[in-house]
Structure formats: structure tokens, C-alpha cells
Amino acid sequence: MDEIIQVTNLKKTYKKRKTNELVKAVNNISFSVKKGEILGLLGPNGAGKTSTIKMICGLLKPDEGTITINGINNQDKRLKALQHISSVLEGNRNLYWRLTVRENMDYFAGNRGISRKAVAPQIDDLLTKFNLKQKEHELVNRLSRGMQQKLAIAVAMLAESDVILLDEPTLGLDVETGYEVREILRGIVKDYNRTIIISSHDMDVIQDICERTVIINNGTVVTDDRIENLLRLFAVKSYTITLGKPLTSQQQTKLLQFFPTLTYTPDTHHPTLEIDLQRDDEIYDLFEVLKTESTPVESIDRKTVNFEQVFMKIVKGEAADHALA
Template identity: 60%
Template sequence: MKEEILIEVKGLKKGYKKRKTKEWVQAVNNVSFTVKRGEILGLLGPNGAGKTTTIKMICGLIVPDEGEVVINGITMQKNRLKGLEHISAVLEGNRNLYWRLTARENLEYFAGNRGKSRKEKMGEIEKLLSEFKLKQKENELVSNLSRGMQQKLALAVALLADSDVILLDEPTLGLDIETGYEVRQLLKKISEAGKTIIISTHDMPVVQDLCERTVIINNGKVIADEKVEELMNLFETSAYVLTLGNELTEQQQKELDAKFPINELLDGGKLTITLEQDNDIYDLMDLLKKENTIIEKIDRTTIDFEEVFMNLIQEEKNHAIHSIN
């Protein structure tokens, strides 16, 4: 069965002038990717990479200088209101809630906004309050709820829209471990119910746990668009831990940093290192052999997605430096 493309992001570009210096900044530079119906996609990038600008263009909050966003066959630039019927956003800081209303009042208000009848919305609201474990706090003002409760309420409000896509900006930011886990479980249930989810986050365990695929943006460009599992496998094969019998010389450390920028010397003489090319292992052995450095043990290391993310950003940075030189 052919997978259905729900969102197409085509050649987005967006620039602006800094207020003080009037310097031109190209925030997004030819960003393209697709999102399949029913998948959980991680949209990632370091601060200032162009990720937030891309998100705002997908949501129709800002207009691109070039390119277009197509949601369920609708071009946002041509028919924004129609396109927005297919996407709901849960913004960081729970900005899509009214803090002076109770949890129940928020749900009633947003259900009414979507034109649902009283009977229709009452049944749905009761179901969401129960499913999201908000029933005991339904008459509390949002301003008095914990951050975790606010986040769960924001998700419930987004679900009331019954849109095809839910875009989440930092869904677990500031949550304790227990509530963060609870939110992740809710997101899995939402995905299993057929919703398409786009997650923008710096919480890499969330990406590793939830996302099937990730699009990583840096310096306004897409530097990776792969399945999370494939990226994990790619970097796991090139990450090693070496247990050394004696210390590296200052010159060895300089050469190591120049040749293998992703390395770290830990306590106990353990050197963690990522090798980009298959033949790099021979260069590493030659470097250690120069000073007769004893290698007591070599292990392939397990890697988490945070390390994968940092490796990709570092590789892109190194490539940019080499291009300039």
C-alpha cells in the first residue's frame, strides 16, 4: 500500500534584517521535506538554525519569501484558512490556553470555536478529561495548574480540533520525569489513533522514543532527513571507546583534535572517538603508535540520539569550514 504524503514543504526561503545592525539574515534557505500521514516526525535543529521560522511558515503564521507549504493538497499561501483546518499547534509555554479559565472551560470554549454542538462536545470533553487524567482538576484555573497538567490540557485542546496534523513545540520542556513519560505515552496513543505528529524539541530521548523519522535543520538548511533507527545504526558503527595504558602527549592530543574532532578523553584513560571514514581506524592507530601509546582495549560504543544529533551538527560545521578554506 502506497504511503500518503500529508504535508509537503517545498523550497522554503525566509530572510529578514536585524533591527539594530540592519544586517540581512537568511533564516531559512531552500528547506524541503515531506510528512507522511500517520507518522511521528522530529523537526530538530540548534538555536538559530531556522527551525522555528520553518514551523511558523508551516502553521501559516509567517509568509515565506519563496517556496510553499501544501497540507492535504491545500497550498497555505493560496488558501490559508482552509489549510489550517488540517493542522493544530501546541506551542511552547502553553500559549494556546486561556489562563483565566478553568480546564473544563478551556475545553468547552475551544470545542465551541470548532462549531461542535453542546451534546457532541460534552461527550468528547468528558472523554478527554478522563483519558488525560484531568478530571480532578477540571474546575481549577489554568494558571493554578502544574506545568504538566497545563501541557496535557493543551494536548487535549488540540485534539478537540480533530485535525489531521498536530504540531508540538517542546512538549516535554520543564516537565518532571514522571509527567514527561506520561505525555510521551499520550502522544503514542494519539499517533496510534491515526493522527500525524510533528515534534520540535531539544529533548533527544523524546525523539529516540517517539519519532520514526527526523528532519534536522542547521544554518537554514536541511542537513539530515532519515529514519531515526538508520541514523542510530550509522553512527553506532563508527563510535569507539579505547582504553589507553598511558597518557597522550600534548602533540598527540592536538593531532587527534585536528583529525577526529568528535573525541573526548575520560577518566581511567578511556578515549571516546567517532571515525567518519572506514580507513580512519588506521590513521588513529598510526597516531597512537608514534608515542608507543598502549591500547589495552577497543570497544564499539552504544550511542544515544543526542550524540547522533551532535555528530551531525559537528560534521556539517566541519564541512562548512572546509568549504570556506
């Protein structure tokens, strides 16, 4: 079986305590995750990400819908299904603050029924990978937030479960530590071949680590696609063309007649044309006209789009530029 997680028609409505107002947090969400896949679960604040993650790891009961993990329904056979999942929710809360780094690792290994001696090399390996070896005898409440976050992920790795759920793994970390956690996650993906679901507002993390993304807005899935497809789909069809010599005013008028979206920036050294293509082959028409006008082209640059811009466009409901083509 290829799919390790299958979420089908999931629904969850909350009742606000004071007003009794109903909030449809998750409204018929379906998606699946393949073994070994790294999925980014995204959405603006209040979209329903945390509710979805909590239902997957059995902390919240859905009103409707099913979740299967490795083919096991997580409501019918909760404990069996959850054996396959480790989660790091709300950063460092799954740690024991009055135990040391090492004691936390030992404790969670003990939960798996493995002897301290047998698991020691694996713990050493993880502490080294996560750059926590020098802190192994430090109490968790004395660690920085970034170190606690790293330890929480290391503990999740120790469980050797097939799936790891990470809710906002870089939230509140400084740039340097955020980068370190990102590197560690990339290492996990490369070295350990786990299935990972990451929810994050940090688009660099998502673009860097995930292969596919499910974007949720107002409790429903608005996009489920590979990140490279989305980047291609939303690529801005705008080009900047640097010319070898300036255009005469007659040439400018002629070009504008043919290409209404064209803008010309005269510069004696590097005059440029900018164009938003209405059709894919329009660029060839432009070159043809420049050729007949004996205007040399020095360079052509395509504007690129980053994943954060793609995310914003999707959440705002903008169509991909390819729809124009």
C-alpha cells in the same frame, strides 16, 4: 495521496530591528511528511525550526517557497489548508487562563461548531487520558506548567485535525511531568493515528516517539532520514573483547603489528582488547590471530551510540563511521 505536508524551497529572512542586519533564518528548506508519520524537527538553537513551524501553520509568511497541506497551498487557500492543522506553540499560550480546564475544552469545541452535549464524552475521554479529570473545574492559571502543557495538547487533539504541530512539548517540565507528557504523546501516536511534527531539544522524546527526523542547521536541512537508519549509520565500530587468559608480551607485540588501533588492558581475571575497526571484516582477522595464538575469547561487546550523540555528530558535520568501511 501519501504526503500530507509538502514543504518546498522555503525561505525566510528577518531584518534585525536595531541594526537592519539580515538574518537568513530559513534558507531553501524542503521536506515532506506522510500521513500518519511522526516527524522530529531538530536543530541547534537558532537553526530555523520555529520559523519553519510558524510558516507551516500560517503564522508567518515565507519570502519564497510553498507549503501544501493535504494538497492545499497554505497561502492561496489559507483557511482551508489550516483546517487540517492544530498546533501547540510556546507551550501553554493557546489556552484561556481565566477559564477552567473544562471551559477551555468546551470553548475550543464550540469553535468547531459542535454542541457542548455532543462533544462531552470526547472531552471526558481526553481529560481522563491526560490525567486532568480531577482538575476539570480548576482555572488554567492555577494549574502547574506541566498540566497546562497537557491541556494545550488535549485541546489540539479535540480539533481532530489531521496534523498536529508540537513546538517543544516537554520544555521546562520536571522529569516526572516530562515523562508523563512523553507517555501521552506515545499514546496519541498509537491510539489516534495522527500525523505529528514535534520540534524538541529533548532527544529522548525524539528517539522514543518519532520514526523519522529532519535536522536543520543554519536554515538548511542537513539530514532527513529514519531514526533507526541514523543510529545504524553512526554506530561506533568499536568492540571490547574479553579474553580467557592474559596475552604474553610477544603476543601483544604481534597483535599490535597487525592491528594498530588495538589497546590491551591486562587484568589477570578479565584481560580485554579494544579495537576501532578500519574495515568491517577486520574483526575476523583478529579472531584468526587469537585462534592461532590459542587465546580463548570470553565475550565480545559492541559500543552503542544513542540518538543524542548521533545528533551532535550530524550538527558538527562529522561523517558517519560507515564512511570508513
